[in-house]
Every structure is written in structure tokens, then in C-alpha cells.
Amino acid sequence: MxxxxxxxxxxxxxxxxxxxxxxxxxxxxxxxxxxxxxxxxxxxxxxxxxxxxxxxxxxSLNDFILYGLKRETQIIYPKESGQIILKLDLANGMKVFECGTGSGALSLFLARAIEPDGVLFTYEKEKVFYQNAKMNIENAGSGKNIKFFNHDIEKGIDEKDFDAAFVDLKEPHKYIEWLRTILKKGSVLGMLVPTTNQVSAILKKCEKHFFDIQIIEVLMREYIPNPTRLRPKDIMVGHTGYLVFAR
Ligand SMILES: C[S@@+](CC[C@H](N)C(=O)[O-])C[C@H]1O[C@@H](n2cnc3c(N)ncnc32)[C@H](O)[C@@H]1O
Missing domain, CATH: 3.10.330.20 (Vcp-like ATPase; Chain A, domain 2)
Structure with missing residues (x-):
């Protein structure tokens, strides 16, 4: 390089x-x-x-998301993105569903994990967010393997047979039944929600349609790199969200 x-x-x-x-x-x-x-x-x-x-x-992609991305929405932080890639078991060639695109922070990681042959289909209903995400992704020098849709998934989508799906929406539980129909059998669905009430709503819906359910929280504590006074930073991000995965 x-x-x-x-x-x-x-x-x-x-x-x-x-x-x-x-x-x-x-x-x-x-x-x-x-x-x-x-x-x-x-x-x-x-x-x-x-x-x-x-x-x-x-x-790095991590740097770009933290310091270079224009945020028009809440974003998924790199500390969660790493776990998401792992749990969705992303690899070259996969066909992946994402909703909503938001500011495109997670899209950048998902697309990189499946390149060069995989394709990310990402859906965003708000035009301003859709345009901003496209601009962010272009600025990062990515996007060759991303298909962007300015589209409300309430109306359904033309694609199906996804190898994995991730949703970052206010009420993901509303879409659980439908998400099952667009995923290949046995594939992983991931969701991020900020409150435990939302996790409960997901669990109630998942019972019927998914199994192998896992709920995790990613806590990251950074240290001050001073060899003689090595200790954690005073301030840390206390809460971002809960990650729920199911197959
Ligand atoms: C929290 S943001 C996603 C942030 C994104 N994960 C990121 O890392 O940048 C949620 C997005 O979902 C979009 N959204 C909500 N409901 C939707 C729907 N039914 N169809 C498509 N997009 C939707 C919202 O407009 C919003 O931009």
C-alpha cells in the first residue's frame, strides 16, 4: 500500500x-x-x-467515524460495530440487509466486512439522512459494494434471501416477523436498542420467530497511556445501547 x-x-x-x-x-x-x-x-x-x-x-475507519463523519442522527459506535460484525459472522460475498442507514456509520463497517464481492443493501426513509450518509460514505472512500435506498421499509422491499440483517430503529419489534421472511433460514438478525423496555418488546416477538437469542452490552474503558501513572480515563461512555442477536 x-x-x-x-x-x-x-x-x-x-x-x-x-x-x-x-x-x-x-x-x-x-x-x-x-x-x-x-x-x-x-x-x-x-x-x-x-x-x-x-x-x-x-x-482508520474508527478514526473516520469518530472524527470525520457528519452526524445527522445517532450513530452506532465502533465499539458495538466490532461485535456486530462478529455476531453476524460477516465475510466476503455475503448479502446483508441494514435499516436505517442513519449517518452511515455502521454501513461503513458492514460494507468493509463483506467486500469485495458482498453487497450491503441499506434502507433509509428520510431523504436528508440518506443524502448525508451517501456523502459520508463517499468521503470515507467507500460505497462500491453498497446499494442505498431512500425508502421506508414499512412499504416492504423487493429484495430477499439475505445472509444477515441488522436494524437500528426505534421500534424494531414491529418488524421481527417480516425480517424473518427476508432472511435465509438460520441467518442472524441483529438489533440495537437503547432501553431495556425495547429489549423486552423484541424478546416477546422473537419467541415465536427466532431462536438462539443473545443480549449483550459492550462496555469499553479507556486508559491514559502514562507508564508511571497508568489508570483509566476519568470519563467514559456509560451507555450506548443493548445489542440483541437471534437466528
Ligand atoms: C439511529 S438511526 C441509524 C444510525 C445508523 N445505524 C448509523 O450508525 O449511522 C435510525 C435511522 O432509521 C431511520 N428509519 C426509521 N424507521 C425507518 C423505516 N421504517 N424505514 C427506513 N428507515 C427508517 C431513521 O430515519 C433514522 O435515520
Whole structure:
């Protein structure tokens, strides 16, 4: 993989205080609280280069979602996305259903896990969110294996025989019966909901239509990388949501 920074590349600028994602623009500069980074000083250098207090790095998908994605909706955080990929057992070639697309945060991970031959079918009913998600995914340099639909799944969809499905909606329990009909027999369905009441509603519906039900919460505690005073950060994300998986 080429490691040279070029004009128009997406870069992660890491300073001791903050991280930023931006696109390199020949002749222009990027201003941070630590000072100014001239893009001409980094074009032609390798990713990993340090200019004053600015490290210039290749953004990972995790970086892009945390610092580069334009959020128009709540998003699924990378800490959950990793588990989702694992539990849906995603691999190259799979046909995957997602609703709603939201800001496209989860779509980016799902699509990467099934590329190059797999296809993600993602549905979003709100035009503004659909357009924003498409823009985010394009900015991340992804989307070749994603089919976007500005469509309300209440109306049904033309596709079926999915190898896996994930839904991030307010009332996923309403769609459980229907989701079974679009999935291949034995395939995994995943859902994320923020409250236990919603989990209960899902369980009541799942009893009849799914088995092998698992409910998990992903708690992540980050540490301050100081070798002499190693301890967790004071602030952590206390709650995002519950993940429910069933086959
Ligand atoms: C919480 S957001 C999804 C965020 C997304 N998982 C992400 O990581 O960016 C939920 C989305 O579902 C969409 N939605 C809700 N009901 C829908 C339906 N019946 N059909 C299609 N989209 C729907 C909403 O408009 C909203 O954008």
C-alpha cells in the first residue's frame, strides 16, 4: 500500500489535545489550537510524519467515524460495530440487509466486512439522512459494494434471501416477523436498542420467530497511556445501547 501523502488525501491530524480529519489541499493550511499546518509541508511525505506538534496519519475507519463523519442522527459506535460484525459472522460475498442507514456509520463497517464481492443493501426513509450518509460514505472512500435506498421499509422491499440483517430503529419489534421472511433460514438478525423496555418488546416477538437469542452490552474503558501513572480515563461512555442477536 502506498504510504505517501498526496493532494486530496484524507488525513488524520493528531495533536496532544485533539484529533481532526481533513482533506489535503495544495497551497492551503489547516488551523488547530496547537498552530498551523501547511499542506505543502506534508505533500510527498510519508503518513506518520510529524510537523511541529502535528502528527499526520492515515485515518482508520474508527478514526473516520469518530472524527470525520457528519452526524445527522445517532450513530452506532465502533465499539458495538466490532461485535456486530462478529455476531453476524460477516465475510466476503455475503448479502446483508441494514435499516436505517442513519449517518452511515455502521454501513461503513458492514460494507468493509463483506467486500469485495458482498453487497450491503441499506434502507433509509428520510431523504436528508440518506443524502448525508451517501456523502459520508463517499468521503470515507467507500460505497462500491453498497446499494442505498431512500425508502421506508414499512412499504416492504423487493429484495430477499439475505445472509444477515441488522436494524437500528426505534421500534424494531414491529418488524421481527417480516425480517424473518427476508432472511435465509438460520441467518442472524441483529438489533440495537437503547432501553431495556425495547429489549423486552423484541424478546416477546422473537419467541415465536427466532431462536438462539443473545443480549449483550459492550462496555469499553479507556486508559491514559502514562507508564508511571497508568489508570483509566476519568470519563467514559456509560451507555450506548443493548445489542440483541437471534437466528
Ligand atoms: C439511529 S438511526 C441509524 C444510525 C445508523 N445505524 C448509523 O450508525 O449511522 C435510525 C435511522 O432509521 C431511520 N428509519 C426509521 N424507521 C425507518 C423505516 N421504517 N424505514 C427506513 N428507515 C427508517 C431513521 O430515519 C433514522 O435515520
Amino acid at each position: 502506498n504510504n505517501t501523502i498526496k493532494d486530496k488525501d484524507l488525513v488524520l491530524i493528531s495533536t496532544p489535545k485533539r484529533r481532526y480529519i481533513t482533506r489535503v489541499e495544495k497551497g492551503k493550511s489547516f488551523f488547530t489550537k496547537q498552530g498551523v499546518l501547511k499542506f505543502n509541508d506534508i505533500i510527498g511525505q510519508e503518513f506518520g510524519t510529524k510537523v511541529d506538534t502535528h502528527y499526520v496519519l492515515k485515518p
